[in-house]
Amino acid sequence: MSAYRKPLPAVDDLNRPFWEGVRRRELRLLRCEGCGGYRFRSFRLCPKCGGDKATWVETSGKGTIWSYGIFHKAYFEGFKDEVPYNVVLVELAEGPRLYTNLVGARNDQIRIGMPVEAVFEDVTPEVTLVKFKPAG
Amino acid sequence: MPDKQLRGRIAVAGVGNTAFGKLYGNDPYDLGARALKEALADAGLSRDDIDGLLVSRIPDYQRFGEMMGLNPRFAGITPGQGRMSGASIELAAMAIHCGMAKTVALVYGNNGRTAGDRYGGEGDRYGSGGAGPWFPYGMTSPGAVHAIMFQRHAHLYGTRSEQLAHIAVAFRRHAGLNPSAVMRDPITVADHQASRYICEPLHLLDYCLINDGGVAIVLTSAERARDLRKPPVYIRGFAQATRLSESYVPPDDFWRAPLEAVAGDVYAMAGAGRDDMDALMIYDNFSPTVLFSLEGFGFCPVGEGGRFVEGGRLELGGRLPTNTSGGHLSESYMQGWALNVEAVRQIRGECGARQVTDAGLVQYICAAPLVTSIIYGKEPS
Numbered sequence: 001m002s003a004y005r006k007p008l009p010a011v012d013d014l015n016r017p018f019w020e021g022v023r024r025r026e027l028r029l030l031r032c033e034g035c036g037g038y039r040f041r042s043f044r045l046c047p048k049c050g051g052d053k054a055t056w057v058e059t060s061g062k063g064t065i066w067s068y069g070i071f072h073k074a075y076f077e078g079f080k081d082e083v084p085y086n087v088v089l090v091e092l093a094e095g096p097r098l099y100t101n102l103v104g105a106r107n108d109q110i111r112i113g114m115p116v117e118a119v120f121e122d123v124t125p126e127v128t129l130v131k132f133k134p135a136g
Numbered sequence: 137m138p139d140k141q142l143r144g145r146i147a148v149a150g151v152g153n154t155a156f157g158k159l160y161g162n163d164p165y166d167l168g169a170r171a172l173k174e175a176l177a178d179a180g181l182s183r184d185d186i187d188g189l190l191v192s193r194i195p196d197y198q199r200f201g202e203m204m205g206l207n208p209r210f211a212g213i214t215p216g217q218g219r220m221s222g223a224s225i226e227l228a229a230m231a232i233h234c235g236m237a238k239t240v241a242l243v244y245g246n247n248g249r250t251a252g253d254r255y256g257g258e259g260d261r262y263g264s265g266g267a268g269p270w271f272p273y274g275m276t277s278p279g280a281v282h283a284i285m286f287q288r289h290a291h292l293y294g295t296r297s298e299q300l301a302h303i304a305v306a307f308r309r310h311a312g313l314n315p316s317a318v319m320r321d322p323i324t325v326a327d328h329q330a331s332r333y334i335c336e337p338l339h340l341l342d343y344c345l346i347n348d349g350g351v352a353i354v355l356t357s358a359e360r361a362r363d364l365r366k367p368p369v370y371i372r373g374f375a376q377a378t379r380l381s382e383s384y385v386p387p388d389d390f391w392r393a394p395l396e397a398v399a400g401d402v403y404a405m406a407g408a409g410r411d412d413m414d415a416l417m418i419y420d421n422f423s424p425t426v427l428f429s430l431e432g433f434g435f436c437p438v439g440e441g442g443r444f445v446e447g448g449r450l451e452l453g454g455r456l457p458t459n460t461s462g463g464h465l466s467e468s469y470m471q472g473w474a475l476n477v478e479a480v481r482q483i484r485g486e487c488g489a490r491q492v493t494d495a496g497l498v499q500y501i502c503a504a505p506l507v508t509s510i511i512y513g514k515e516p517s
Binding site: 009010047070073079 | 254256257258260268269270271272273274275276277280283284285287288291332333334335336337338381382384385386
């Protein structure tokens with residue numbers, strides 16, 4: 001098996017629970033214990049209410065495509081053999097958005113508003129990424 | 137809104153720039169220093185007259201001050217982000233107004249071309265906290281963010297890539313009339329459509345040009361400017377608003393909320409409306425930003441930017457000459473600085489073949505998470 005050459009997530013103390021969740025096939029968000037708001041960004045304080053207590057919770061893994069782009073230029077060596085590849089901006093049912101890739105559909109089948117659901121891809125023995133596929 | 141009493145109280149005394157392109161052997165300090173020499177000569181001032189210094193993209197204000205032998209009373213630095221050109225000019229105006237300095241040198245130096253800046257990939261620092269979290273998915277570059285925003289605009293309003301082409305064609309035509317512009321050969325809508333995709337739906341000709349160059353602007357009080365070499369170009373109005381919350385992803389409204397807020401403030405301060413503008417300088421890092429700017433400032437209804445830019449409306453001779461220098465798409469990507477200089481030169485009537493007839497009011501607009509606008513005028517009020 002050839003080595004995985006794409007960039008890997010930069011895991012730190014703040015986002016480690018997210019990546020540990022992905023490893024277990026859970027898409028987690030931080031949920032503020034003060035206002036109940038979800039956030040994708042692993043800030044210590046809630047951007048909505050300033051509360052400093054939040055819990056990582058598993059989400060539905062469902063969302064819709066907010067928009068997308070097709071990369072024809074490979075800015076990373078590891079993506080050179082994949083162009084043109086898609087990047088989709090998914091709006092989760094819980095509210096927050098994240099950039100990811102759509103799998104299980106051709107680039108010309110991607111539509112804004114398309115319902116999608118999370119899938120988990122083990123890219124190295126240690127690292128899993130969360131991608132999305134058309135909701136079935 | 138800034139105090140309306142500031143209308144016409146601050147003026148541009150001098151502007152200067154280096155050539156644009158590949159300028160081997162010049163770091164950002166050198167480029168800034170060369171531009172500042174030009175701006176001081178333009179104003180008829182010497183280094184000793186400078187008592188305020190704001191540098192941008194130049195990495196260290198202290199080293200720049202040492203290099204130039206300056207001991208200003210007021211000094212500062214802004215990061216090398218395009219939105220910071222307008223913000224820096226506004227900050228300098230405030231410093232002069234409140235007595236922190238009498239004459240502020242604003243200095244920008246960019247050696248991105250020879251230094252190999254790519255605005256995508258491992259070095260990408262664009263966005264809130266940088267783009268690093270998205271690298272595993274191949275998401276990188278400010279161009280891709282704007283491509284994704286434009287895709288959404290197209291979905292909501294039916295905007296088409298061919299409409300963006302009219303922006304690129306207009307600015308290239310202007311660049312053909314500007315001896316300093318880097319890309320001067322005319323292009324057509326078909327050329328735009330045939331240029332390769334970078335991040336689809338954006339083509340190569342929707343992207344700005346990475347180049348080397350330096351730009352400097354000298355600001356002072358209107359009273360002082362009247363005694364200097366060139367006629368003053370008055371700052372009639374300026375304003376700022378932001379959309380920083382949740383800005384790790386693009387906003388739902390294409391920055392319309394901060395754009396509308398700035399529009400309301402800047403026109404009120406200037407005592408003039410959008411229909412009074414003789415030319416526009418719109419921050420065109422990517423062509424869709426021009427649409428977002430025109431819609432947010434009310435030049436056309438929301439969603440109609442694509443139709444608005446068709447038919448040569450933004451070209452010299454059209455109703456709303458925009459980016460008469462060629463802008464970032466065709467002159468050089470000087471991150472808003474050279475667009476502000478072009479506004480000044482239009483007001484002074486120094487633009488030769490690309491001169492707008494009787495340019496009395498020229499507006500700079502930058503649509504970004506930090507929105508700015510500055511209205512320059514031939515008359516103080």
